[in-house]
Amino acid sequence: MKIISEYFRLFTVMMLNNKIGFVWYLIFPLVAFFVYNYSWIATKPQIETFYLNSSLFISYISFTMSIDVTTNLIAMRENGFLKMFKFVSGSKYAIVIGKYLNQLFFLLLAVLIFTVTTGTVFLDNTHDFLNYIGISLLACLLGALTVSLFLLILMLLPIKQESLTTILNMLLFVLFIASANDLSSLTHYGAILVLLNPLDYIRNLTFLIGNWISGMNFTHISTANIIAIGCIYILSGLIGLRYFKIVSVAART
Amino acid sequence: MITVKDLSFSYKDSSRLNLDNFNVQFHGGLINVILGQNGSGKTTFFDIITNVIPCPKNVEGLPKEKEIVYQLQGLYFPNTLKGKDLFRFFLYTNHKNTITITKKPYSDELMSPFELDLVERIWNMEFGKMSVGERRYLSILAITLIDRKLYIFDEPTSGIDPAARYYILKRIEQLALTKKCTVLLSSHTLHDFEQIRCKLYLLHRGKLKFEGTYAEFLSPSELSNPDHAFFLQVQ
Numbered sequence A: 001m002k003i004i005s006e007y008f009r010l011f012t013v014m015m016l017n018n019k020i021g022f023v024w025y026l027i028f029p030l031v032a033f034f035v036y037n038y039s040w041i042a043t044k045p046q047i048e049t050f051y052l053n054s055s056l057f058i059s060y061i062s063f064t065m066s067i068d069v070t071t072n073l074i075a076m077r078e079n080g081f082l083k084m085f086k087f088v089s090g091s092k093y094a095i096v097i098g099k100y101l102n103q104l105f106f107l108l109l110a111v112l113i114f115t116v117t118t119g120t121v122f123l124d125n126t127h128d129f130l131n132y133i134g135i136s137l138l139a140c141l142l143g144a145l146t147v148s149l150f151l152l153i154l155m156l157l158p159i160k161q162e163s164l165t166t167i168l169n170m171l172l173f174v175l176f177i178a179s180a181n182d183l184s185s186l187t188h189y190g191a192i193l194v195l196l197n198p199l200d201y202i203r204n205l206t207f208l209i210g211n212w213i214s215g216m217n218f219t220h221i222s223t224a225n226i227i228a229i230g231c232i233y234i235l236s237g238l239i240g241l242r243y244f245k246i247v248s249v250a251a252r253t
Numbered sequence B: 001m002i003t004v005k006d007l008s009f010s011y012k013d014s015s016r017l018n019l020d021n022f023n024v025q026f027h028g029g030l031i032n033v034i035l036g037q038n039g040s041g042k043t044t045f046f047d048i049i050t051n052v053i054p055c056p057k058n059v060e061g062l063p064k065e066k067e068i069v070y071q072l073q074g075l076y077f078p079n080t081l082k083g084k085d086l087f088r089f090f091l092y093t094n095h096k097n098t099i100t101i102t103k104k105p106y107s108d109e110l111m112s113p114f115e116l117d118l119v120e121r122i123w124n125m126e127f128g129k130m131s132v133g134e135r136r137y138l139s140i141l142a143i144t145l146i147d148r149k150l151y152i153f154d155e156p157t158s159g160i161d162p163a164a165r166y167y168i169l170k171r172i173e174q175l176a177l178t179k180k181c182t183v184l185l186s187s188h189t190l191h192d193f194e195q196i197r198c199k200l201y202l203l204h205r206g207k208l209k210f211e212g213t214y215a216e217f218l219s220p221s222e223l224s225n226p227d228h229a230f231f232l233q234v235q
Helices: A002-017 A019-036 A047-078 A081-089 A093-122 A126-156 A161-180 A190-196 A198-214 A223-243 B042-049 B083-092 B113-122 B132-144 B162-178 B190-195 B214-221 B226-233
Strands: B002-009 B019-026 B031-035 B068-071 B150-154 B182-186 B198-204 B207-212
Touching: A002 A019, A002 A093, A002 B083, A019 A047, A019 A093, A047 A081, A047 A093, A047 A126, A047 A161, A047 A198, A081 A093, A081 B068, A093 A126, A126 A198, A126 A223, A161 A198, A190 A198, A190 A223, A198 A223, B002 B042, B019 B042, B019 B207, B031 B042, B031 B162, B031 B190, B042 B150, B042 B182, B068 B132, B083 B132, B113 B132, B113 B162, B132 B150, B132 B162, B150 B162, B162 B182, B162 B190, B190 B214, B190 B226, B198 B214, B198 B226, B207 B214, B214 B226
Parallel strands: B031 B182, B031 B198, B068 B150, B150 B182
Antiparallel strands: B002 B019, B198 B207
């Protein structure tokens, strides 16, 4: 546990050193949310509409920060960090867990800031405000736990970090549009679309938790499907975690 | 003792053999220095004996993976990380650590006045403000405090000044002389080994081209310049 906390500490210093990166995770969705919903400043939204829109941005934050676990680990593999510290710590898992927990911590922080800001501006009712924060934090925590793990499967691909980041950024746009248009609820094979779109998975999870906690009635894929997809993500992630190499096959370390 | 018998290796999709029936024995009590041109297979060899590349049965006498430490050069750390934090990080991520770091700069009886002064100076200095030599010395100092049976140093003295090279190699030499362990090190700065208890191994075109002391390395050419002797060996 002490070893993991040392990695957590180092990655925290790294994250704080890269303030612009962290701010970008937060500022972009926050600005986009306000631009997209500027009319709500004059006329407060229905709580259901507010959840529908905010869940998309919370999923976006959760997904982009989940991706970073994998891209950062690939960068560490390419610069030799994983190779060296695997031997110092006796295992690669302490490094991965340290990074995973660190990213979750900053994700919760980012979502907390996002929900407090948007909730303060657009929600009048304290009960709704607290519910909104609780649902969002729980959904992003559960979603990021599974999605971050799932994305570790990408470490099995012979691809450089810079290439992967570019591909994922392009893919992110497609996944965001697909989720924003609720494509999964328009077809009979919506669960497959959600399986292929981790951003939409987090959004569906937000709706499920929203229904549980606040008694609302959001449409989402079935609970069984959400659990099944979560299990597939976790299983894939564990395979990635077990078999990824500590040296890059795409770049010499 | 680590024994390598008839070890051959090439990367997938490569027509060149990085190691070609390579035979060698490494002993404790001195530094085993692996020499060779760039791309001669030194790092590949280190990767094989550490099982980073799956280790074949041609290598005997290797300790378990948890008894190995493998140093690499040029790692990235945040610029704001202080010397003491970097030192702490190396030691506290060690799975066998028994050392506690305090606010006081680290010191031990093996360190010279120059080294004590150096550590005191960089203890509270930010990583981004340290010279390459200072960074390297601090990380090698921490690694020599990690208790293992096999130590691998991949070009620990590349790109640093003669004084820092000297103290780094002396520290590694102390490690080899005082602990029951095997030390392997690769380098291109050959002059440094004149005053170090070591054995040189020249890896060339996948084979062991030379094995012996520093004096023996120079003797065929009757030269005092080891770089020239190296040049003649690889022609």
